[in-house]
């Protein structure tokens with residue numbers, strides 16, 4: 001599927017110049033109609049005690065030969081710092097539904113070994129609350145903890161939040177101090193259960209709502225910076241956000257109806273979760289390498305279903321919350337493929353190809369287009385599991401194509417969405433037809449207009465004219481991610497096949513035409 005023009009991009013070492021302008025566009029950036037802020041937490045991550053997601057992926061222990069800071073591997077930290085991970089969801093996933101936080105605090109040699117029943121593993125509990133907070137702090141991310149509503153209790157969850165966040169000399173505060181952290185942590189998001197209609201205990205929506213009320217009224221951050229002492233439990237601007245489970249339409253309806261109808265100051269929620277994976281066909285059967293155009297086009301078609309799903313869920317929420325006070329939190333999403341041959345299937349380890357990077361960019365564009373309602377997402381999962389940023393093998397580490405999309409999209413964190421209008425063209429394979437080019441625009445915190453453009457077509461390059469009303473652009477500067485094949489991957493033992501390359505395009509006679517190679521993601525800012 002490699003087109004001739006691809007080699008032009010790949011062989012130029014430093015800077016890729018624009019091709020002769022042949023414009024199917026134009027794409028108009030409607031600078032006069034700014035939209036909502038694209039919350040930086042939309043670029044969040046998830047990390048679960050599953051396979052090698054934590055152990056070996058993040059945690060190697062203080063005595064490891066692999067360079068680490070307090071047991072957390074330094075290569076992984078430095079890679080994650082570079083993509084400015086805003087928030088991490090932990091400890092699961094289904095693992096959270098059975099997790100007892102008490103097992104993961106105190107001297108490490110006194111911690112119990114427990115059973116991680118969901119994922120068929122022994123859990124050494126070496127990585128617990130303080131290690132997670134240390135990790136989040138090392139990478140510069142906020143904490144999103146999911147509390148256990150399934151096998152836990154309100155008291156257990158409330159104690160956990162007190163242990164993490166209280167600054168008054170309670171017994172739990174003293175315990176945290178003696179565990180090495182006298183200062184209270186901040187917890188930005190609290191997940192009120194995980195998949196409660198499934199691995200969380202197959203609860204009916206009405207049962208869940210009753211549980212939710214108890215947890216949402218009693219489990220909160222006590223950090224004084226987040227919860228200033230006030231009557232009637234008023235919540236300040238930095239209060240922790242409570243994320244309810246919104247597994248399916250019935251859950252959403254029940255939770256939002258209860259939220260709208262509640263007359264009491266005692267409980268509320270600030271977010272509602274949505275989990276949605278892209279399987280590329282039947283669950284866990286589509287290979288992550290060595291696939292053809294049918295599987296490429298099929299997976300991207302499935303990816304685009306996220307747009308309709310979010311619109312539909314958002315409309316359901318609008319019924320009770322037309323002002324969009326409650327955020328839609330897509331706290332599990334990603335490409336979920338067949339486990340790599342030779343690996344434990346419960347480890348959910350898969351390769352990550354250019355196709356996955358393209359799928360990531362399409363999802364991020366969808367989330368940005370719905371930034372008025374979607375205010376956090378958490379791709380599953382950060383290291384070694386499903387659509388990860390990073391793969392490790394003992395001391396080796398490799399950055400995936402999806403990692404590079406996150407790196408290229410950093411300027412969109414907290415940027416202001418700008419609507420665009422353009423004809424994206426069509427890409428067809430067999431009976432699958434998709435828009436050829438997907439794009440978003442935003443004004444970054446740096447004041448620049450940024451564009452992200454994905455050319456889905458695996459065989460045909462595109463030239464697209466960029467039109468900025470009022471402030472014509474003289475050049476576009478940024479990076480392009482592509483490769484010779486849609487199933488190209490990065491491996492431990494060879495130089496990366498999928499890595500961004502610089503791109504600079506100058507306007508000619510006042511006309512700016514961007515060249516988008518086939519199967520590529522391009523992120524540029526416009527120079528006035």
Ligand code: AHR
Pocket residue numbers: 048092093094095194195332380381386
């Ligand atoms: O991310 C893997 C699993 O998928 C999570 O544990 C669960 O919440 C979801 O079903």
